[in-house]
Each structure stands twice: as structure tokens, then as C-alpha cells.
Amino acid sequence: MSAATEQARQQALLSALRAATLTGLPVAAVALRGRAPQPPADRHAGLQAYRANAQAIAERALAAAYPVLERLVGAETMATLARDLWRDHPPTRGDLAWFGAELAAHLAATTELADVPYLTDVARLEWAVHRAHAVADPRDGAPDLQALASEDPDALGMRFVDGSACIASPWPVLTIWRAHQVPADVEPDLGPAREALAAGQGEAAWVWRRGHRIDVAALTPAECAFNQDMLAGHALGPALASVSARHPEFSFEHWLLRALREGWLAGLHSLNQNT
Amino acid sequence: MTTAAPRSTPTPVGIGWRQPHYRELLERRPGLDFIEVHSENFFAEGGAALALLGEAREHYPVSLHGVGLALGSAAGLDPWHLDQLAALVERVQPVRVSDHASFARVTMPDGGPVLHGSDLLPIAFTDASLDLMVVHVQQVQERLKRPLLVENISAYLHWEDDHLAEPEFFNALARRTGCGLLLDVNNLVVNSLNRGAADAVADACAWVDAVDPGIVGEVHLAGYNDEGPLVIDDHGSTVHAPVWQVYRHAMQRLGPCPTLIEWDTNLPPFEMLLGEARRALEASK
Numbered sequence: 001m002s003a004a005t006e007q008a009r010q011q012a013l014l015s016a017l018r019a020a021t022l023t024g025l026p027v028a029a030v031a032l033r034g035r036a037p038q039p040p041a042d043r044h045a046g047l048q049a050y051r052a053n054a055q056a057i058a059e060r061a062l063a064a065a066y067p068v069l070e071r072l073v074g075a076e077t078m079a080t081l082a083r084d085l086w087r088d089h090p091p092t093r094g095d096l097a098w099f100g101a102e103l104a105a106h107l108a109a110t111t112e113l114a115d116v117p118y119l120t121d122v123a124r125l126e127w128a129v130h131r132a133h134a135v136a137d138p139r140d141g142a143p144d145l146q147a148l149a150s151e152d153p154d155a156l157g158m159r160f161v162d163g164s165a166c167i168a169s170p171w172p173v174l175t176i177w178r179a180h181q182v183p184a185d186v187e188p189d190l191g192p193a194r195e196a197l198a199a200g201q202g203e204a205a206w207v208w209r210r211g212h213r214i215d216v217a218a219l220t221p222a223e224c225a226f227n228q229d230m231l232a233g234h235a236l237g238p239a240l241a242s243v244s245a246r247h248p249e250f251s252f253e254h255w256l257l258r259a260l261r262e263g264w265l266a267g268l269h270s271l272n273q274n275t
Numbered sequence: 276m277t278t279a280a281p282r283s284t285p286t287p288v289g290i291g292w293r294q295p296h297y298r299e300l301l302e303r304r305p306g307l308d309f310i311e312v313h314s315e316n317f318f319a320e321g322g323a324a325l326a327l328l329g330e331a332r333e334h335y336p337v338s339l340h341g342v343g344l345a346l347g348s349a350a351g352l353d354p355w356h357l358d359q360l361a362a363l364v365e366r367v368q369p370v371r372v373s374d375h376a377s378f379a380r381v382t383m384p385d386g387g388p389v390l391h392g393s394d395l396l397p398i399a400f401t402d403a404s405l406d407l408m409v410v411h412v413q414q415v416q417e418r419l420k421r422p423l424l425v426e427n428i429s430a431y432l433h434w435e436d437d438h439l440a441e442p443e444f445f446n447a448l449a450r451r452t453g454c455g456l457l458l459d460v461n462n463l464v465v466n467s468l469n470r471g472a473a474d475a476v477a478d479a480c481a482w483v484d485a486v487d488p489g490i491v492g493e494v495h496l497a498g499y500n501d502e503g504p505l506v507i508d509d510h511g512s513t514v515h516a517p518v519w520q521v522y523r524h525a526m527q528r529l530g531p532c533p534t535l536i537e538w539d540t541n542l543p544p545f546e547m548l549l550g551e552a553r554r555a556l557e558a559s560k
């Protein structure tokens with residue numbers, strides 16, 4: 001027996017666990033049999049035990065990352081989504097906190113949920129919140145912004161604290177998310193969300209870490225455009241020109257005051273490749 | 276082979292510390308000899324959970340118990356996973372580090388991706404499987420600069436070509452790598468029951484007797500679910516009577532050995548968990 005044999009048997013078992021049905025057990029040199037003294041008809045019990053565990057793990061992991069979505073679609077639909085994601089986007093890491101990253105894309109492609117199109121953006125927002133929990137803690141103290149006064153803004157970028165994300169949506173994604181920030185045994189007040197949906201209100205949500213807490217706040221369209229440019233690593237000068245052209249009301253000074261007050265910024269970085 | 280320590284030395288007893296009990300442990304600070312957490316739950320670079328673990332570390336020794344290293348995987352270890360674990364070990368300075376004798380990482384056929392099964396899948400008890408485990412345990416120990424404890428699992432399938440007895444497998448693994456055994460008594464009983472052993476307690480006790488007592492670095496106790504066609508190691512109830520029986524036998528043979536109450540599903544009130552820890556201390560005497 002060799003390492004190749006071990007690889008083959010492990011492939012066979014995981015493939016069997018991922019197969020659509022319980023037929024097609026790996027046989028021959030790597031045949032499996034249940035340990036229980038059970039009738040032949042039940043000899044797949046072992047395989048079924050692993051499959052049931054995989055389903056339970058997938059459901060728990062997805063629900064942990066997407067609590068608002070679970071309340072919106074219900075436990076049964078969430079379980080189906082977990083099973084579908086396990087099939088189409090199986091874990092590649094031993095840390096299940098990463099499972100479910102593709103849920104927003106999966107929802108966008110799920111025709112059965114086409115009549116609730118805002119779910120995709122709720123999922124994007126929840127994933128941003130979920131991942132923000134895991135990033136390094138922001139440093140205490142004010143960021144060093146001295147280079148704003150001395151450096152060429154065309155070669156200067158702004159760094160947000162780790163975990164920052166901007167979710168721009170044609171739906172009132174933040175209002176929907178906020179309505180569900182209540183204990184599990186409390187019915188959310190969906191009145192404002194329904195009104196915003198009826199009014200066709202779009203929203204941009206900003207996610208960032210403040211200490212150990214995750215904050216989520218609304219951005220104006222101008223702030224959203226500017227923050228997205230900064231997140232994309234664009235230079236300050238061109239980004240300011242761009243946002244001012246599209247949103248003449250934008251004030252960098254006001255933006256900076258808010259960013260400092262709310263702890264968005266980690267600092268500045270030079271985009272000059274020679275430095 | 277080591278001799279059992281004098282019975283006057285109390286057995287260190289701890290509990291698995293899970294999210295619903297984070298606050299209560301820190302507020303009540305019950306008398307426990309250690310707490311154990313799942314390493315992967317603290318792979319974050321920062322955040323509230325990691326801060327709470329740091330706070331707990333000020334009051335209790337912490338044992339890091341992994342579920343995702345997949346030490347028996349023919350696809351090898353995930354360097355990312357090992358990096359995260361090494362960073363956590365550096366940060367927490369745990370009293371023990373452990374994971375399981377199982378596989379999960381698989382290179383899928385025909386040039387497919389490497390997937391992680393997110394489960395403790397059963398390795399074969401063959402020489403080739405032992406060789407794989409030896410390489411991977413050594414790799415982890417060299418990286419962490421400390422010995423690892425490797426846990427025996429509940430297995431719901433086994434392989435026709437298994438030719439090493441499980442205790443023999445662990446004895447050899449410990450001899451070749453210097454690692455220890457995390458003896459999960461519940462898993463022994465679950466496997467014995469699923470094997471249809473005429474006397475599951477005697478079967479599990481024989482397993483304990485076959486392992487070199489000097490390699491056992493920690494013992495796990497948990498509840499199982501026996502309502503279905505197979506007995507499932509679900510860590511969702513109090514420790515069952517046969518497991519206590521095997522535990523008492525193991526303590527007689529091993530002497531005081533750090534013992535953990537694991538409870539991961541259907542979590543009980545914190546007081547009930549502490550009650551199980553007290554029962555373990557009593558049973559170990």
C-alpha cells in the first residue's frame with residue numbers, strides 16, 4: 001500500500017459524500033462498510049452519517065455568517081442554500097468562517113428568488129460585516145495625515161481601517177439590515193423597509209471596524225463614490241476631481257471630518273512606485 | 276511505560292468554552308483547571324472573540340483543540356491553516372495543542388481543486404496512512420516547536436484493508452514523532468457500540484489497555500446520540516454511563532490526566548456544564 005492508495009481512498013470517500021445520491025460507493029480496494037451490525041439495506045448508514053453532518057455544518061456556518069438573510073428567507077430556504085453552496089462552492093479551508101463567500105453571487109443566479117432581488121445586496125452587506133469581525137484591530141489614536149499637506153495628491157492614496165467595505169445598492173439594503181438588528185425572539189419592524197422599497201430607495205452602506213465593534217452607516221452617493229475610489233487604491237487627486245464632477249456638492253473637508261470622527265481612516269500611502 | 280501518579284494528585288478538569296458561555300465564564304470565573312477552545316474559532320487577526328480569549332487566558336490555562344488540520348490527508352497540510360495555528364499558539368501560549376487522526380483535505384480527481392471536507396473523516400489504519408500521519412505531525416510540531424496531541428475519532432465507516440489496530444497505530448505514531456494521544460473516551464465507546472461489540476465497555480477498556488499510558492496527554496468526555504441507526508458522537512448531552520465506566524477504568528490505568536468535558540451542540544446552561552466537570556473530578560478519584 002502506498003500514499004497513492006491513501007489518496008485514492010480519500011478521493012473516493014469525499015467524492016461519494018459529495019455525490020447527489022448514496023449509490024456509487026467506492027468499492028474494490030477501497031471498499032467501505034458500515035461498522036454497525038445492520039442489515040444490508042442500511043449499510044450506507046455510515047456514509048449517511050457523514051452527509052448529514054456535512055449538511056448540518058453547512059447550515060450552521062451559513063446561518064452564522066448571514067443571520068439577517070436567514071430571517072428574511074426562513075430556515076428551510078437557508079438550508080437549501082447551504083446545501084447548494086456546499087455542492088457548488090465547497091470549502092477549501094479548514095476554517096468554516098470562510099464558507100459562504102459566494103452566496104451573493106449564488107443568490108443573483110437563483111431564479112426562484114428573483115422576486116426578492118434585494119437579497120443579493122443584503123448578502124453582500126452581511127458578508128462584509130462577517131469578515132470585518134476577523135480583521136486585525138484598528139490602531140488606537142489618530143491616523144497620520146501630514147502628507148495631505150505636503151505630498152502630491154495625484155500620488156497619494158488613503159487607507160481605511162481593515163475590514164472597511166462599501167455596499168452600494170439600488171435597494172434600501174441598510175434599512176432592511178437595520179430592521180433585523182433585534183434579538184432573535186423579537187419581531188423586526190419592517191415598516192420603514194417596506195416604505196423604502198415601495199419608494200424605490202437605493203442606499204449605500206459603509207462597514208468598518210471601530211475597536212472590536214462593527215459599525216454600519218449610510219453614505220451619500222458622493223461619499224460612496226469617493227470611498228469606492230479610495231478602496232480601489234486610486235489616487236486622491238483624480239478621485240476628488242471625479243467625485244466633484246459627478247457630485248458638485250461633495251466637500252472633501254466635510255468628508256474628512258466625518259472620516260476622522262467615525263474612525264474610518266488608517267492613514268495615507270504613497271502611490272509613487274519609486275518610494 | 277509510565278506508572279500512574281499517586282491518587283492524591285487531583286485530576287485537572289476543564290470545559291470546552293463555547294460562544295454562548297463566553298461571558299458567563301469570565302463573569303463567574305468558576306474553579307476550573309483549564310479551558311479548551313476550537314483553534315479555528317480564533318483564527319481571526321483581531322476582534323471581540325479573540326479579545327475575550329485573551330481575557331480568559333489571564334484566568335485559565337487554555338488548551339487549543341483543532342478540528343481542521345486534517346493530519347491524515349494524503350493531499351498534505353494546508354500551509355495557510357498551519358500559519359493561522361502558529362500565530363494563535365504564539366498569541367495564546369496554550370497549555371496543550373491538539374487535533375485529530377482524520378483526513379479532510381482532498382485533491383479532487385482529474386486536476387480538480389483541493390477541497391476540505393470540513394469533517395473528521397476516517398483514515399485507514401495502514402502503514403502508508405501511518406507514514407502520512409508521521410510526516411504531517413512532525414511538520415506541525417516543527418512549526419509550533421512543541422509536541423502535538425492527536426485524538427482518536429469516532430468513525431462511521433472503516434476500510435477493508437485496515438491491518439493495524441488503532442491503539443497500535445497511536446503507539447507507533449507517538450514513538451515515531453514524540454506526539455501524544457488525546458484519548459477521547461466517548462469516541463471509543465461510540466466506535467465499540469457501532470461495531471456491535473457484545474460488551475462495549477469491555478471493548479473500549481481493552482482499547483485503553485492496549486495503548487501506552489505514557490503517551491496520553493489529555494482525555495475527552497462527551498455525550499453521544501444513540502437514537503438512529505448509528506451512534507453519533509454529537510457532543511450534545513451529558514456523558515453517558517458506559518463512557519463514565521470506561522473513564523474510571525482509564526483513570527485507574529493512567530493516573531491523573533487532564534480531562535475535558537466537551538459539549539458542542541444543544542449547549543446546556545453553564546451550570547450543567549460545570550456539573551459535568553465536577554462529575555469528572557469525582558469519577559477520576
